[in-house]
Amino acid sequence: QVQLQESGPGLVKPSQTLSLTCTVSGGSISSGGYYWSWIRQHPGKGLEWIGYIYYSGSTYYNPSLKSRVTISVDTSKNQFSLKLSSVTAADTAVYYCARDGGDFNAFDIWGQGTMVTVSS
């Protein structure tokens, strides 16, 4: 059974770069057929899709964040990563990684989420 686990610093200073990694277990990113996404949720608010990466390395980012987002994949480690630059307090949120595709046109598997606070 595929599982996702986010990891990374829980506190980031304003203007710095937020970096998170999602480790995939129980399946291979390289098997194809899935888009690997990052999604965030501001405290007490709804869900915002950040972007995805395919195992080949192709990406698509939410235009609202595109100038600050980079998503990369390391198939040898079965991980994909998020970098969000020039963060402000508005980037404080729970960040989820999720799998999309295969039999579902939806996010069928999610990580547990990791809270990231932007504060000096």
Next chain:
Amino acid sequence: EIVLTQSPATLSLSPGERATLSCRASQSVSSYLAWYQQKPGQAPRLLIYDASNRATGIPARFSGSGSGTDFTLTISSLEPEDFAVYYCQQRSNWPSTFGQGTRLEIK
């Protein structure tokens, strides 16, 4: 981007009652609409994909319907564990977008 509007914002019902949640898209998403359930401190859980297909392990009391711009999630008889926040999401066009959520609370 496609905007999804969910109604009502809050729905107050009792266990055993029927719940009807609505999601309206700003343009057609065909049948590429999903529903998720989220409980406090947990990640969202996929309930329905492609508008009407139940995800693996989802009880039959959950059903989805609709196509184009108007969609409905129905819970036929509420169980205590069903009280949560529900989100719709479209995967017709990137960027994928979510509705703002409907909070289903115990009356």
